[in-house]
Amino acid sequence: MGILGKMKKAEPVFWQNDAKKSWAEIKDLPISINEIDEAAQRLQRFASFFLKVRPETESKNGLIESDLFHAKNLEKQYARTNEQIFLKRDDRLPIAGSIKARGGIYEVLKFAEQVAMENTMIDPTKDYAQFANKQFKELFSNYEIIVGSTGNLGLSIGMMSAILGFSVTVHMSNDAKQWKKDQLRENGVTVVEHAGDYSKAVERGRQEASENKNAHFIDDENSMDLFAGYAVAARRLEDQLSQYGVQYSEQKPISVYLPCGVGGGPGGVVFGLKTIFGDAVKCYFIEPVQSPCMLLGMVTGKHHQISVQEIGLTNLTIADGLAVGTPSKFVGEMMMSLLDGIFTVTDDQLIQFMDCFHSNEAIMIEPSAAATLIGIDHGETMSNTNILWLTGGGLVPQNEWEQYFKR
Ligand SMILES: Cc1ncc(COP(=O)(O)O)c(C=O)c1O
Structure with missing residues (x-):
């Protein structure tokens, strides 16, 4: 056979x-290779932010x-x-306890940096620990991050977005474990549960994001940013x-x-x-x-x-x-x-x-x-x-x- x-x-x-x-x-x-270089450099820029908000990253000097x-x-x-x-x-x-912390967190950071730059928020004389400041949270709360997931990508995107202050919605497939959804909700993340599988959850997230001009859809099926982060x-x-x-x-x-x-x-x-x-x-x-x-x-x-x-x-x-x-x-x-x-x-x-x-x-x-x-x-x-x-x-x-x- x-x-x-x-x-x-x-x-x-x-x-x-x-x-x-x-x-x-x-x-x-x-x-x-340039995109990997760029990702490595961006993660390095954010190391001072992680050292400030997630002390558990200290042993890796603020890297995930x-x-x-x-x-x-x-x-x-x-x-x-x-x-x-x-x-x-x-x-x-x-933050996420899975490989999804690599690509997922990276794409959220890239979006955060882009929004902050467009709004001339970044003080070039200071390091990225400034992303933990109140003004950044206020800015990010006007933007939404949306993702479809079987669980772990949702956990990584949801947690990272919430830490930065974004409004965030995770569309979970029928496979997603209850404890993952609970953890996200406890952290202020909106979780939408679907009866269908992963492809259906992704499709719904993509559609929802297309209806909101301030939304960024993290596209697990197509994203080069996720890929570079991994x-x-x-x-x-x-x-x-x-x-x-x-x-x-x-x-x-x-x-x-x-x-x-x-x-x-x-x-x-x-x-x-x-x-x-x-x-x-x-x-x-x-x-x-x-x-x-x-x-x-x-x-x-x-x-x-x-x-x-x-x-x-x-x-x-x-x-x-x-x-x-x-x-x-x-x-x-x-x-x-x-x-x-x-x-x-x-x-x-x-x-x-x-x-x-x-x-x-x-x-x-x-x-x-x-x-x-x-x-x-x-x-x-x-x-x-x-x-x-x-x-x-x-x-x-x-x-x-x-x-x-x-x-
Ligand atoms: C624990 C774990 N391993 C492996 C994978 C596979 O990653 P990918 O879906 O990007 O192939 C996932 C995806 O969510 C996962 O949660």
């Missing part, structure tokens, strides 16, 4: 991307950044001689690897495993990684068997013009962040030349993986992030250096986390 046949039956698969090119052959991408953790216990269970396993702890990112992560990884003395080369590449929903988060990280490591990195996505939208788009070449529902899948999964039926409008095409492969996983595997992270490394993450374990469980794509990109779960209340094991 071909791969599509297995996907239709919701069987787990591994697809190797034979269309991948070497980094030297890549041209005509819709985004350039996570640690790279050497998973020695997982290594005992999964690694062969010379293989190392690292965890990129985006589940611990400040891509910055790669720059900082280089230093983190060197602190562990990790050596890599084109002959001994690093393997990186990233959970994929609409594709912006993992796609941005892959693009960023390629600009730094080139052919010395191999990148893999992981999707749920019922929501393999990126894989379906790439295998058929139809990208965002096909949905998982069209091949009889439900798009229902416990990995709420990955419950996306139609991929981003540009990421899949870009990944055709950059990505090494895609795994799909069942909900039962996700539960086992969550348990494995907990029992080996005492880490409680959400199912989407636990999907990364397939990379080392499957084994064949492992390199000497393996990075599981833990994309979320840091804010999940313990009783919520325990519920996953009582299904």
Whole structure:
């Protein structure tokens, strides 16, 4: 049976991307290194603001950044001689507890800076801690930020917008967890709940924003700003690897495993990684068997013009962040030349993986992030250096986390 046949039956698969090119052959991408530079510089400008309003960013000098953790216990269970396993702890990112803190916060900051500039509010003699001043909040309260989300993007955009003083509305899909909606409402964010899935929530947000001239819609399916914000992560990884003395080369590449929903988060990280490591990195996505939208788009070449529902899948999964039926409008095409492969996983595997992270490394993450374990469980794509990109779960209340094991 071909791969599509297995996907239709919701069987787990591994697809190797034979269309991948070497980094030297890549041209005509819709985004350039300049946009990552610009994003890195803007985040640096806002470091003084974060140091003022979110003291927990102090250990990273005001940057929204996570640690790279050497998973020695997982290594005992999964690694062969010379293989190392690292965890990129985006589940611990400040403000949102997920990878969505990278792109989401970045796009809100970019919009805030633009509004402040248009209104000549920025005092060039002072640093960006001034964004915490009352006058900025008053200005931003005249603008609305709107987003559609399965949960984590909404959490990051909602929290960041509220901190700056924007009026903010999050359209949540039916997958979004109650505690995420509660947290947003407690912080003054308007949450609109939809009976439909992620694509429907995004569509409603887009429509609402088009009716308000002071509204900025954060478009998870199309946004280059989100993408650039995610891509910055790669720059900082280089230093983190060197602190562990990790050596890599084109002959001994690093393997990186990233959970994929609409594709912006993992796609941005892959693009960023390629600009730094080139052919010395191999990148893999992981999707749920019922929501393999990126894989379906790439295998058929139809990208965002096909949905998982069209091949009889439900798009229902416990990995709420990955419950996306139609991929981003540009990421899949870009990944055709950059990505090494895609795994799909069942909900039962996700539960086992969550348990494995907990029992080996005492880490409680959400199912989407636990999907990364397939990379080392499957084994064949492992390199000497393996990075599981833990994309979320840091804010999940313990009783919520325990519920996953009582299904
Ligand atoms: C925990 C987690 N991991 C991974 C992803 C996937 O990111 P994207 O939808 O940008 O592919 C999401 C998306 O919300 C998420 O919440």
